Amino acid sequence: MNYESLYELAKTWTKEAGENLRKSVQETIEVEFKTSASDLVTKKDREIEQYYATKINQHYPDHFILGEEGTVQNQEYNFAEEKVWVIDPIDGTTNFVNQKMNFAISVAFYDKGEPVMGIIYDPIKDELFHALKGKGTYLNDEKISPLQEVTMAEAMISVNSLWTIPNEKVDEKKLYPIIENARGVRYIGSAALEIAWIAVGRIDAYIDFRLSPWDIGAGIILIKELGGEATTLMGNEINMTNTSTTLFSRPGLASEIRQYFN
Template sequence: MINWAKIDRLAKDWVLEAGKRIKDTIDEELLIETKSDANDLVTNVDKETEQFFIHKINELDPTHKILGEEGFGDKVDSMDGVVWILDPIDGTMNFVHQKRNFAISLAVYENGVGKIGIIYDVMADDMYHVRPGEGAYLNDTKLRPLQNVPLSKAVIALNATWIVPNKRIDYTKLSPLVKEVRGIRSYGSAAIELAFVASGRLDGYITMRLSPWDYAAGKLLVEEVGGITSNLKGEPLSLLNKSSLFVGSPKIHEEILEKYLDSYEGI
């Protein structure tokens, strides 16, 4: 029998320790590389932080699988067993350029069922955490169920990249949404934007392409407070493959899905 309370305590301790290590070296010179393109950055701190978690998890139980952004974990092709899903620094561009608005995102699933979700906004020292069925929290404060605000009063997270013409798909269908809602925001970290939806600071979040480590923890937070998570077709999210992402309160999710995303074809 897995002691999830113990694993939850350990995971939080590791996240705080990793966050302290990042803050202690925040002003040191970074070794910056690019991955898929010039804007897809990775630093030595991303890599070192992922390796820190892998060492801790392997010490805890070497049979647990680890899906991490920087590739130091396992090749995970099944959610069978215990799977840790990790983004050591979500929002690396913010980390490099702003030294804020980045987060550690850590989730644990057993046979595809979420057991633990943690998003740690490092520089704000805010930990969003959840054990499904036991409530979602911002630090020690329990988060309230999401409110079904009307679209005209909603603040939605949406990157401007997704409302300009693209060679592969016309995203401009979302342009009218920008005019209908009260406000649009973009924070440059999917984990933080998901945490903001879960805590009511945002009413929804739309993006066209993310990886499981970007949303594995945030998905659990949003669902715990009554939110809906899906891809842009309204289908369940994949925990093994890239996906579009759409989260919000039930009313916001339904209205935007029917009004603006009904003809979405994918990417």
Template sequence: MDKAIRNDIYDQAVKWVLEAGTIIRDEMNAPLNIETKSNPNDLVTVLDKRIEAFFVQNIKEKYSNHFIIGEEGYGDSVTSLDGTIWIIDPIDGTMNFVHQRRNFAISVGVYQDGIGEIGIIYDVMSDVLYHAKKGEGAYKNNQQLPQLTSDVKLTNAIIGMNHFWLCENRLIDEKTMQNFVKKVRGTRTYGSAALEFAYTAEGIENGYLSIGLAPWDVAAGIVIVNEVGGVTSDIDGNEVNMLEKTSILTCNPILKDEIITFIRNGRK
């Protein structure tokens, strides 16, 4: 993507993300009209839908030839990564939004012909913006994030992972994951994949594992993690398919092979 075009899209995207954050903060205490989607724990609110519609309207008015993949279905039916594609999660961590009123984020990734060009993750309640443009570094607000440390080991690593590894996944032996938890220094669960990616880029976590995430959960985070020297793949080490739901490993590259080997040894 041409740098001038990328800068224009980035400026617009940041503007819209901050505006969307203001809408959420102003209206989050109104009745939420909570619904469920795939299961009783897969929540969506009227604000999820409104924020996605807000992005879609603005993008289509400004960039009529761009495509949109959105969690709530207001975007396009995309079957190819050709062209410019916005991948949006209006509220990543809806359960946290409903129950905690915190630990959720707006996530916007912009891809050109399958390549991540822009990543924006906005922690709405903390007013913290993680953002990156391809080849230009990653930032937390106005502070550039340093490259990931080279001296981390799995035994002193903090890894983000949720309880699904231990109680619901039938692909990985549960004992293997229990041993994994014992091997690392500690694990954390924040309930928002976007924030887990941001914390990995920041170095607060050394990696993040999840069984099944959609493109809108990871698109922005992949760009941001890339810019600090991190890597993202599925749990077998394969490139992430941005059109499908998949397992995810994002981490300091020093840890990647060891984590993948650990998980592979527990495959059923």
């Protein structure tokens, strides 16, 4: 199939969806809670996901959609055998509600389990990070240079502060040496943006222990096209059908980080 035309369409749709969100931050945002007071969903999450579903069904009726909000249901397919769009309509919904910034749209396309294209759009800053397999990664119209190696002492690391206190997922003490040895530790609150920021050098690595496919679907190809690493914490390929640990980083830095978890 023609991936170039699919890529161009996806960028156009994402800019349109972003304009919708940019206008909506000035309005009253209707909020619902999914699993807890910190797990939010808004009317806009569902509206944007439905927007993509409508566009995809019009242009590519044989494709499948994996979205955070479950707008498209009753689909039965094998991710490794089909053409699948992976969509997070608002990654960083809490930021969208509270800060009116630091959120993003994340859209990716996978063909038989392989990432073909990815888009992460920050509508407030009008920053469109995008990549097509074999063509490199761009910020708006400017091609981004391949990622260079840095040491832990030079690195800005992003990690969710929830993992630095006692929890059921990871021994928080394993993070202490990273926090102590890195140049700095930050947390934005949007996995997609944190990955996109690695692409342009604002941070150097992003660690998480429980991310879903739609959080990272676009980020994987953005970083791989720049020669960076996008794996589980153990260095394995990320499972795009389930939640998993994740490590995105500049080349070389990942091995330094992994030594604390092995």
